[in-house]
Amino acid sequence: xxxxxxxxxxxxxxxxxxxxxxxxxxVDRGSFVAIVGMSGSGKTTLLRMIAGLEQPTTGExxxxxxxxxxxxxxxxxxxxxxxxxPWMTVSENLTFGAKDKEQRARAxxxxxxxxxxxxxxxxxxxxxxxxxxxxxxxxxxxxxPELLLLDEPLGALDALTRLRMQDLILKITNEQKIxxxxxxxxxSEAVRMANRIIVVKNSQILRQLDNPYQGVxxxxxxxxxxxxxxxVLDIIYHG
Amino acid sequence: MDQEISLNINQETTTTNNVTHQxxxxxxxxxxPWLIPVSLxxxxxVAVSTKLIDSSFVPAPSAVIAQGVSLWQSGELQxxxxxxxFRASVGFVIGGGSGLVLGLVNGLSKTARATLDSTVQxxxxxxxxxxxxxxxxxxxxxxxxxxxLVAIGCLFPMYINTYHGITSxxxxxxxxxxxxxxxxxxxxxxxxxxxALPSILMGVRYALGxxxxxxxxxxxxxxxxxxxxxxTNAQQFMNMKTIFLCITIYALLGKLSDVIAKxxxxxxxxxxx
Numbered sequence: 001x002x003x004x005x006x007x008x009x010x011x012x013x014x015x016x017x018x019x020x021x022x023x024x025x026x027v028d029r030g031s032f033v034a035i036v037g038m039s040g041s042g043k044t045t046l047l048r049m050i051a052g053l054e055q056p057t058t059g060e061x062x063x064x065x066x067x068x069x070x071x072x073x074x075x076x077x078x079x080x081x082x083x084x085x086p087w088m089t090v091s092e093n094l095t096f097g098a099k100d101k102e103q104r105a106r107a108x109x110x111x112x113x114x115x116x117x118x119x120x121x122x123x124x125x126x127x128x129x130x131x132x133x134x135x136x137x138x139x140x141x142x143x144x145p146e147l148l149l150l151d152e153p154l155g156a157l158d159a160l161t162r163l164r165m166q167d168l169i170l171k172i173t174n175e176q177k178i179x180x181x182x183x184x185x186x187x188s189e190a191v192r193m194a195n196r197i198i199v200v201k202n203s204q205i206l207r208q209l210d211n212p213y214q215g216v217x218x219x220x221x222x223x224x225x226x227x228x229x230x231x232v233l234d235i236i237y238h239g
Numbered sequence: 240m241d242q243e244i245s246l247n248i249n250q251e252t253t254t255t256n257n258v259t260h261q262x263x264x265x266x267x268x269x270x271x272p273w274l275i276p277v278s279l280x281x282x283x284x285v286a287v288s289t290k291l292i293d294s295s296f297v298p299a300p301s302a303v304i305a306q307g308v309s310l311w312q313s314g315e316l317q318x319x320x321x322x323x324x325f326r327a328s329v330g331f332v333i334g335g336g337s338g339l340v341l342g343l344v345n346g347l348s349k350t351a352r353a354t355l356d357s358t359v360q361x362x363x364x365x366x367x368x369x370x371x372x373x374x375x376x377x378x379x380x381x382x383x384x385x386x387x388l389v390a391i392g393c394l395f396p397m398y399i400n401t402y403h404g405i406t407s408x409x410x411x412x413x414x415x416x417x418x419x420x421x422x423x424x425x426x427x428x429x430x431x432x433x434x435a436l437p438s439i440l441m442g443v444r445y446a447l448g449x450x451x452x453x454x455x456x457x458x459x460x461x462x463x464x465x466x467x468x469x470x471t472n473a474q475q476f477m478n479m480k481t482i483f484l485c486i487t488i489y490a491l492l493g494k495l496s497d498v499i500a501k502x503x504x505x506x507x508x509x510x511x512x
Contacts, residue, residue, distance in 0.1 A: 051418055052418075053414060053417070053418060071417055071418055071420065072418075073420055075418075076418070076419065077415070077418050079411065079415070081411060083411050083412055083414075083415040085412065085429070085430065085433070086510055086511075087433045087434075087436075087508075087510045088429075088510075096416075096419070096421065096425070096429050097429055123510045125510070125511075139419075143419075143420075
C-alpha cells in the first residue's frame with residue numbers, strides 16, 4: 001500500500017558536516033509521528049527537508065507520491081519561536097492581513113476553537129507565551145493543511161500550558177485527521193502524543209517504535225507509556 | 240440601603256477623582272516639553288529688559304516678535320519661508336526618495352549590494368557641505384544647486400537606515416512567510432517592509448534634521464531669497480532682530496519636522512506601544 005510520506009535514503013551535508021545520514025522513513029496518512037533525540041542529532045534537519053525549507057544532499061522525500069523539491073504547499077510548520085508578525089493583530093496574523101471575507105471568517109472560527117476570540121484585535125506582544133503559540137497553531141491550520149510539522153513548538157512553555165497545548169493539538173489533529181510530525185527532545189511528550197516514535201541519534205535514524213498506548217487513558221495505558229518512555233530514553237543514551 | 244448609597248457615592252467620587260487625575264496628568268505631559276523653551280524665553284526677556292544683556296547685540300524676544308510681525312505685514316517673511324520650505328521639501332523628496340530606493344535595492348539584492356554598496360559608502364564619507372563650491376561652479380547659484388545639496392544631505396541617512404532595516408529583518412519571519420506560501424511581493428509588503436519600517440522612519444528623522452542644516456548653509460552661502468538669505472542680509476546691516484527671528488524660525492521649523500516624524504511613527508508603529 002502506498003505510504004502518505006516516504007523519506008528514501010536522505011542525507012544532508014552542510015559544508016563538511018553531516019546533519020543527517022541515510023534516513024529512511026514511512027509515514028501513514030493521519031498518523032502522529034514524534035521525532036526524538038538530543039540537540040544536534042538531526043531531527044530538525046529532517047523536518048525542515050520535509051517542509052521543503054531545505055533540500056536533501058542525496059536521496060528523496062515523496063509526499064502523495066510526488067517528490068518534495070521546494071516549499072511543500074501541503075505542509076504547514078509551527079516553530080519553537082512562534083514567529084508571529086508583531087505589526088499585525090492576532091486575526092491579521094492568521095490571514096496575513098488579507099481582506100477576503102471567507103478567510104476572515106475562517107480565522108474567527110479558528111480563534112474561537114483556540115479560545116482566543118477576545119484577543120482577536122490584540123497585537124501579539126500583549127499575549128502570553130501559551131496564547132501566542134495557540135495563535136501560531138491557528139495560523140498553521142488556516143489553509144487546512146494535510147501535514148502539520150511541529151518543530152519543538154512547546155519547548156518554551158510552562159508545564160501546565162504545555163499539557164493544555166498538547167491536548168489541544170491532539171484534539172484538532174485527531175478531529176481533522178491531519179498527519180502530524182512533532183520534533184521534540186521531551187520523550188514523555190512524544191510518548192503522550194504520538195502513535196509512532198522515531199529515535200534520531202548522531203545524525204541517523206536509530207529506531208522506529210510503534211506506540212499503541214497513545215490516547216489510552218486507563219491505568220494500563222499510562223503504565224505502558226511510562227515503560228515506553230524508559231525504553232526510548234535507554235535507546236537515546238545507550239543506542 | 241443608606242450604606243449602599245454611601246458606598247456608591249464613594250466609588251463614584253473615586254472614579255471621578257481618577258479621571259480628573261488622569262486628565263491633569265495628560266495636560267501636564269503635553270505642557271512639559273515646552274517648560275524649558277518658555278523659561279529660556281522669559282529669562283532672555285528679563286535679562287534684556289534689566290539690561291543684563293546689551294539689546295543691540297541680543298534683542299529682546301518681544302522685539303524679535305515685533306520684527307516678525309512687521310516683516311509678515313510687508314510680505315517678506317512669508318515669501319522667504321515659502322521658498323525655503325520649497326527647497327527643503329523638494330530636496331528631501333528627491334534625496335530621501337533616492338536613498339529609500341537605493342537602500343531597498345541594495346538591501347534586497349545581493350548583486351546590487353556587491354555592485355553599489357562600497358561606492359555609496361565611499362561617497363557617504365565625503366561631508367556633503369564640502370561640495371558647496373563644486374555645486375556653485377557646476378550648477379550656479381540658482382535653485383538647482385541648493386536643492387541638490389539638500390538632496391545629497393538627505394540621501395545618505397535614508398540609505399543607511401533603509402539598508403540596515405532591510406538587512407536586519409528576522410530571517411525566521413521570512414522563512415515562515417515562505418513556508419506559508421507567500422509570494423515575493425507579499426513577502427516584501429507584509430514582512431520585509433513592515434519589519435524595516437522602524438529603521439526607515441529613523442532615517443526620515445535624521446534626514447529631516449540634515450535637511451534644515453544643509454539648507455541653512457546653502458542659503459547663507461549663495462542665495463537671494465529664503466530664511467538663510469534673510470539672515471545673511473541682516474548681518475550686513477547689523478539687524479540683530481532679523482537674525483534672531485531667522486534663528487527662531489529655524490528652531491520652529493526643526494520642531495515641526497520632529498512633530499511630522501513622530502506623527503509618522505505614531506501612525507505606522509503603534510503596535511510597538
